[in-house]
Structures are given as C-alpha cells and as structure tokens.
C-alpha cells in the first residue's frame with residue numbers, strides 16, 4: 001500500500017492525499033452518524049484527467065474506490081467499510097462552472113460543485129436550476145446524480161434524472177465517457193447516462209454534467225394550511241392540479257407529530273396545529289398579486305382549520321424554513337427508524353392509515369413522524385417509541401421495517417424514493433426488488449466493473 005500511496009501522490013500531489021485520522025474524520029462518518037468507516041486514505045483529485053489516472057492506478061493495485069460528494073447520504077452510501085483498504089475519492093476540488101448556455105438553457109459544470117453553487121450560477125445568468133433540497137449547501141452535483149435526488153420541486157420539474165442532459169464519467173477501467181453535448185433529442189443508441197444516474201457510485205465516477213435550465217419564475221404564491229387528514233390533503237392535491245396545472249410547483253405535508261417536533265426545536269417558527277399541514281406553492285412567469293389572489297380565492301372555498309398565505313418574500317421564506325428545518329429538528333429529537341418511501345399518490349391515505357394501525361398493534365405506544373413530498377407520493381416516515389423502557393428502538397428495526405415495507409410494496413411503492421439504498425437498505429432491496437431487474441443490474445455491474453472496485457459493500 002505504501003507504493004500505491006507514493007504513486008498516487010505522484011499523480012495528484014501529496015497535499016491532496018489525506019491519511020491522518022484528524023484529516024480524514026469528516027469523510028469517514030455518515031451524516032446520521034450511523035456508519036463509521038476506516039479508509040486507506042482520502043484522495044482529492046483536481047481534474048477529470050487526474051480522476052482517470054487515479055482510477056487506472058487503483059485498478060492496477062486492486063484498490064477499491066468509494067466516491068464521495070458532500071457526504072450527506074442518509075443511508076451510508078458514501079462511507080467506506082472498516083478494512084482500511086478502501087480509498088475515498090472526494091471530488092470537492094472539481095467545482096468549476098464550465099459553461100452556461102442561455103441560448104440553449106443548459107449549465108455544464110464539474111460534479112464537485114455543490115447544488116447551491118449550481119443554483120447560484122443559474123440565477124446569475126437569469127435562469128433557474130430547480131433541484132432544491134435542505135442539504136443543498138453541502139451536497140454536490142455528483143452526489144445528486146448518483147442518488148437521483150428529488151426534493152421539493154419534483155412535482156413541476158422532475159428528479160435529477162429528468163434534469164440531466166449529459167454526463168462525463170470516468171469508467172472503472174479509467175476510460176472517460178464524455179457526453180456533454182446538451183442535446184434534448186438523440187436516438188443514436190442507448191442513453192448511457194441513465195446507467196450512472198442513481199447508481200450510487202457503483203458503476204463509475206461522474207466528473208461533470210450538463211443540466212437543464214428553466215426561466216426564473218416571476219411570481220410565487222405560497223400557503224401553509226391545516227387540513228383534517230391525509231385524505232383531504234390528497235383530494236386537494238388533485239383539485240390543485242386540475243385548477244393550476246404545472247403552476248403547482250410544490251405540495252408538501254407535515255403530520256401532527258412532526259409539527260410537535262418542530263415546535264420543540266423552533267417554537268417561534270411554529271404557530272400551526274392541525275392533524276396535517278399542507279405547504280402549497282404555485283409559481284409562474286406572470287403577476288405575483290394575480291397568482292396570490294387565485295390561490296387565496298381557491299382556498300377560500302375550502303374547509304381549512306388553520307393557515308396562512310405568504311404576503312411577501314419574507315413570509316414565503318419563513319414558511320419554507322419550517323419545512324427545511326424538519327430533518328435537523330428530528331436529528332436533535334433523538335434516533336428514529338427512518339423510511340424514505342413512495343407510493344402512487346392515490347395510495348397515500350391507505351398507506352398512512354393502515355401502516356400506523358399495523359405498527360401500533362405490534363408496538364403499542366409507537367410514534368410516527370411523517371412528512372414529505374406528498375405531491376410525488378413520497379413520505380419520510382420515521383418511527384420511534386414514546387413509551388418508557390423501549391430505549392433501544394433499533395432492536396426492533398427489522399420488524400418495524402418489515403411492516404412498513406410490506407405495506408409500501410402491497411400498494412405498488414418503493415423503499416427508496418429519493419435518498420438511495422446505500423448500506424442501510426441493501427438487504428431490503430434484495431427482498432423486494434424484482435429479481436429479474438436486480439439480476440440485470442448485476443450483469444451490467446459485472447460488465448463495467450469486473451473487479452468490483454467501485455463502491456463495494458453497497459447494494460450491487
């Protein structure tokens with residue numbers, strides 16, 4: 001390994017290889033502090049060419065690579081194992097905005113740029129890059145691509161997969177696949193970029209991407225409204241879609257337990273109380289007052305227990321802050337068994353009601369905190385105990401997961417809507433995923449990475 005590290009230093013410079021525990025620490029523990037890895041080193045290459053040479057060197061020495069972006073994965077996807085033999089390759093030095101093409105509405109940038117940097121670059125050019133996550137200050141474009149990230153504007157703009165026109169990828173043999181043309185149509189064979197989107201770094205290292213840009217919306221209308229149940233929330237979603245079409249940009253829900261978590265950690269932000277809160281946002285290129293009036297008029301014909309329509313940008317940001325603070329407030333609130341699930345939107349009421357009843361029957365006193373992107377059928381569904389004595393909740397994790405995932409799959413859903421599979425859900429994926437689909441994915445992995453050196457120990 002000494003020779004390997006010496007040769008690596010020759011390729012990317014000794015200053016860009018971290019081996020001291022104090023230096024590697026930020027890269028070895030996952031965001032939820034559930035997985036602690038022990039890497040051989042952390043490598044910080046500075047260009048696509050350096051990444052390609054690094055990958056060839058790793059192959060020659062049979063050193064496994066764990067690609068890492070902002071290390072915000074919630075399922076241990078970017079954490080190495082404890083063997084001390086895996087090399088973390090972090091792309092934070094690759095963060096150039098390569099080109100903004102406003103004639104064709106495309107943004108080409110290095111994969112190590114943060115999502116926020118991508119949004120800011122688009123904004124500076126008078127455009128919108130619409131992917132929006134609470135982790136956007138840290139997560140990187142490469143990580144967003146590799147997890148097919150979603151967030152709060154999928155309803156209108158789609159996931160990262162739908163926002164991507166081209167990729168540059170260093171393959172496991174060190175070749176560079178460069179497809180950054182930005183074409184919106186191209187039927188010359190398979191769309192290879194799709195292989196790497198959502199692959200969680202197991203098929204190659206993404207070094208750059210060409211992304212779609214959109215017009216900046218001139219107007220927003222945003223409301224936080226209390227409703228009496230998830231059934232009403234979904235009925236509203238359908239009615240809003242019918243009335244406003246794709247001007248409906250976000251439709252988020254927050255259940256009562258989640259409101260209480262927010263109240264504990266952000267009492268000043270949290271004036272609401274309802275069985276469910278719905279955060280609605282409309283946007284378009286027209287007049288803000290008109291759009292606001294349309295939403296107010298629509299709401300005035302509904303039965304709502306509590307609610308507010310933002311009257312200006314400050315109020316709008318305050319409503320969004322509530323939504324964005326949920327993950328951190330939950331972290332402060334203590335451990336819970338987390339699920340990132342999705343079902344068809346019409347099945348959300350059945351999921352919420354039936355799953356809660358089944359969990360309560362087997363684990364009396366269980367507490368469910370549910371919130372998320374109901375407009376996409378995606379709930380973050382987090383389970384903990386309220387009764388004393390059950391301190392080690394994770395003893396029951398497998399039984400809790402089986403109840404939740406059985407309900408999800410019975411309703412035609414998925415166990416990983418937008419956060420990926422990583423280490424956390426790999427055994428569950430093997431249980432629920434179509435075996436033909438899994439076998440095909442493994443054949444592709446074998447063809448591209450026969451030595452199994454790209455992010456081993458994850459789900460492929």
Ligand SMILES: Cc1cc2nc3c(=O)[nH]c(=O)nc-3n(C[C@H](O)[C@H](O)[C@H](O)COP(=O)(O)OP(=O)(O)OC[C@H]3O[C@@H](n4cnc5c(N)ncnc54)[C@H](O)[C@@H]3O)c2cc1C
Pocket residue numbers: 031066067068069070071072073074077078091111112132133134135138139140141142143144145146147148149150151152199200201202204205206207327328418419420455
């Ligand atoms: C507070 C909070 C809120 C969140 N909200 C959302 C949300 O609303 N929607 C959502 O979708 N996710 C959300 N997430 C999850 C997470 O932020 C996303 O999955 C994000 O896309 C991960 O990006 P990252 O750069 O941190 O990737 P990492 O965590 O570093 O890595 C994730 C995976 O991508 C791989 N990878 C990283 N970079 C590359 C690369 N260049 N080439 C190949 N593989 C690579 C890694 O090996 C790993 O498998 C949230 C997380 C937090 C902490």
